[in-house]
Amino acid sequence: MKDKPSLGVYSFTGCAGCQLAILDCEDQLVDIFSAANVRVFYEAMSNNDDDAKVDIALVEGSINTDEQQEELKAVREKAKILIAFGSCAHHGCVQAMANGDGKWEERFKKVYGDAEFTVAKPMETRPLHEFVKVDGWIPGCPPGASQMLKALTQLINGSPPTYTNSAVCLECKFKENECLLNKHIMCLGPLTMGGCGAPCPSQNMPCVGCWGIIDEANHASELKKLMEYGFSKEEILRRFRLFGGSDIVDKVSELLEAK
Amino acid sequence: MRVYKISKQDEKKLFKVLEKFGEVWLPVKKGGKCTFSRIYSEDRLTFSQTEICNRPLLPLKKLLLPPEFNTLDFNAERYNRAEQNVPSRVVVGSHACDIHGVNILDKFYTTDFIDPFYRERRKKTIIIGTSCEPDEYCFCNKTNTNIIEEGYDLFFNDLGHYYLVWVGSSKGDDIIREGDDLFDENITDKIIGDFINWRKVNENFFTNDIDFYGVTDLMELKYNDNELWEYFGDKCLSCGQCTMVCPTCTCFNVIDDLEVNKNEGHRRRYWDSCMFKDYSMVAGGHNFRKTRAERLKLWYTHKLKAFIGQFGNPSCVGCGRCIVTCPVDINVYNVVSRLKGQEKELIRK
Numbered sequence: 001m002k003d004k005p006s007l008g009v010y011s012f013t014g015c016a017g018c019q020l021a022i023l024d025c026e027d028q029l030v031d032i033f034s035a036a037n038v039r040v041f042y043e044a045m046s047n048n049d050d051d052a053k054v055d056i057a058l059v060e061g062s063i064n065t066d067e068q069q070e071e072l073k074a075v076r077e078k079a080k081i082l083i084a085f086g087s088c089a090h091h092g093c094v095q096a097m098a099n100g101d102g103k104w105e106e107r108f109k110k111v112y113g114d115a116e117f118t119v120a121k122p123m124e125t126r127p128l129h130e131f132v133k134v135d136g137w138i139p140g141c142p143p144g145a146s147q148m149l150k151a152l153t154q155l156i157n158g159s160p161p162t163y164t165n166s167a168v169c170l171e172c173k174f175k176e177n178e179c180l181l182n183k184h185i186m187c188l189g190p191l192t193m194g195g196c197g198a199p200c201p202s203q204n205m206p207c208v209g210c211w212g213i214i215d216e217a218n219h220a221s222e223l224k225k226l227m228e229y230g231f232s233k234e235e236i237l238r239r240f241r242l243f244g245g246s247d248i249v250d251k252v253s254e255l256l257e258a259k
Numbered sequence: 260m261r262v263y264k265i266s267k268q269d270e271k272k273l274f275k276v277l278e279k280f281g282e283v284w285l286p287v288k289k290g291g292k293c294t295f296s297r298i299y300s301e302d303r304l305t306f307s308q309t310e311i312c313n314r315p316l317l318p319l320k321k322l323l324l325p326p327e328f329n330t331l332d333f334n335a336e337r338y339n340r341a342e343q344n345v346p347s348r349v350v351v352g353s354h355a356c357d358i359h360g361v362n363i364l365d366k367f368y369t370t371d372f373i374d375p376f377y378r379e380r381r382k383k384t385i386i387i388g389t390s391c392e393p394d395e396y397c398f399c400n401k402t403n404t405n406i407i408e409e410g411y412d413l414f415f416n417d418l419g420h421y422y423l424v425w426v427g428s429s430k431g432d433d434i435i436r437e438g439d440d441l442f443d444e445n446i447t448d449k450i451i452g453d454f455i456n457w458r459k460v461n462e463n464f465f466t467n468d469i470d471f472y473g474v475t476d477l478m479e480l481k482y483n484d485n486e487l488w489e490y491f492g493d494k495c496l497s498c499g500q501c502t503m504v505c506p507t508c509t510c511f512n513v514i515d516d517l518e519v520n521k522n523e524g525h526r527r528r529y530w531d532s533c534m535f536k537d538y539s540m541v542a543g544g545h546n547f548r549k550t551r552a553e554r555l556k557l558w559y560t561h562k563l564k565a566f567i568g569q570f571g572n573p574s575c576v577g578c579g580r581c582i583v584t585c586p587v588d589i590n591v592y593n594v595v596s597r598l599k600g601q602e603k604e605l606i607r608k
């Protein structure tokens with residue numbers, strides 16, 4: 001039997017819920033810790049080896065300061081494979097909802113005034129891939145057990161994680177839900193990467209897109225439809241931005257022009 | 260073909276009879292949606308065309324080939340077909356169009372190659388069709404799927420205070436025998452008159468003015484009309500809902516899921532859609548249908564044309580599900596209308 005791969009779980013700005021999502025897999029926890037040699041995982045253990053070189057780094061959280069940028073680069077150097085773990089790391093999550101609007105400094109001042117920052121210099125939040133090479137990602141806020149365990153298993157066995165390249169709607173239809181969009185409710189299922197099992201529409205709640213934007217997302221068409229249903233362009237774009245993170249920023253100006 | 264009459268007063272009594280053949284299923288309204296559901300008591304049983312809800316969100320294929328299931332358990336040494344535990348079922352309340360849909364699935368899954376998972380479920384499913392009152396979205400009269408001659412075990416025509424029951428198979432015959440005292444074999448001229456009259460009345464329910472004539476040829480002739488397909492491609496959300504709800508979409512994907520640290524895995528099969536970008540991707544990353552327009556063209560070619568060459572009929576059975584489902588109103592009606600150079604649209608209410 002080949003050596004167990006080593007694993008590190010690292011965290012930047014977020015709610016730490018992605019790490020918790022691993023701990024939440026109670027039935028598989030022993031298997032995870034037996035399959036990999038876990039070297040760093042602050043939320044789970046006390047003997048962490050910060051300097052350890054690892055085969056797989058799961059990195060949670062987005063990057064908010066110059067210091068975090070350096071720490072992230074250090075993790076990158078220690079890791080053979082670096083995975084953006086969860087929405088914050090993958091695309092910025094809710095803290096990135098206003099990215100690209102040019103008003104970050106204004107907002108920052110409003111909250112912190114003229115406070116002086118000595119430890120680290122804050123900045124507009126960014127996902128990992130804007131600073132280092134990211135080899136793969138595990139989507140979700142927080143990631144769902146089945147998709148995450150599958151990705152972990154693939155990584156531990158030396159293959160890249162595979163993705164669900166269908167929208168949330170596929171799993172929504174597996175559950176035989178009536179489409180909320182057709183009831184004039186702002187559901188972002190068609191724009192959102194599947195894999196979560198569509199828990200929200202299954203409870204009659206619209207999808208807000210927490211799994212991140214799917215490659216084939218047709219924002220322009222959904223925007224048009226929602227405007228026909230009486231939503232204002234501003235409220236639709238706000239919703240698109242909620243979990244759209246850095247991925248939506250490029251699209252926004254184009255969508256603003258759409259009629 | 261044998262025909263019987265059964266009084267509506269006796270329909271509930273059939274529950275005990277049907278239960279002997281398997282779980283009893285029926286389209287039932289749940290929180291506003293119509294869905295094939297198991298029923299556990301005679302109170303809910305009916306064969307009435309006005310009481311059974313119209314157009315279950317997912318068609319019968321959900322019972323014949325579930326949206327996702329495990330096909331294989333494996334480890335490094337061996338593999339075993341996953342136990343399917345398929346129950347015997349008696350499914351009441353399928354309309355003619357949906358039974359035509361099942362006949363198409365039968366051709367697809369049991370002609371050139373036999374899909375063991377489909378065959379097992381199909382064999383254990385008794386289909387009791389019922390007549391229906393078409394709504395504004397139905398157009399099975401245009402696709403020649405409003406009358407059904409095979410594929411069912413029994414078919415109940417609702418003639419007011421009684422049903423006229425067609426027997427379509429030996430299993431159907433077994434059910435009649437089991438409920439012997441409830442069925443009347445004496446079909447009088449009055450009953451025949453009622454039936455003919457009912458046919459006429461029912462035909463008047465159709466209001467969908469889709470013009471299906473020559474559509475197959477048009478698909479061929481307008482195959483390279485990029486403007487037409489781009490018009491729909493611009494709107495399409497690639498959500499795949501049309502495929503999930505269409506009774507005749509048959510595509511599926513198969514993937515292996517491994518268990519953490521257990522050296523074992525499962526081969527999962529689930530419904531797929533040609534509306535997804537990865538559907539047409541092959542090794543090396545080449546994609547045959549990169550754009551939504553190309554993918555829509557494939558979908559509609561499959562519904563309106565390609566199946567004819569393969570099995571003799573188009574594979575649209577006129578159920579109207581794409582009309583009530585697509586969030587951006589891409590559906591057979593609107594595609595056919597554009598193919599004919601018209602702009603009229605049918606939009607779900």
Ligand code: SF4
Pocket residue numbers: 168169170172173177178179180181182187188189190198201206207498500
């Ligand atoms: S309810 Fe939302 S997720 Fe479900 S099919 Fe409709 S748009 Fe897609």
Ligand code: SF4
Pocket residue numbers: 168192193196197198199200201206207208209210211212
């Ligand atoms: S349905 Fe949408 S909001 Fe809900 S978990 Fe899935 S991706 Fe997130």
Ligand code: SF4
Pocket residue numbers: 502507508509510531532533534557558559561562
């Ligand atoms: S229309 Fe597409 S998804 Fe449906 S059966 Fe044909 S190829 Fe498959």
Ligand code: SF4
Pocket residue numbers: 504505506507562574575576577578579580581582591
């Ligand atoms: S193409 Fe539309 S109307 Fe035709 S069978 Fe499929 S869902 Fe029904």
Ligand code: SF4
Pocket residue numbers: 494495496497498499500501502534584585586587588589
């Ligand atoms: S045609 Fe409609 S239902 Fe089908 S994938 Fe496109 S948007 Fe979804």
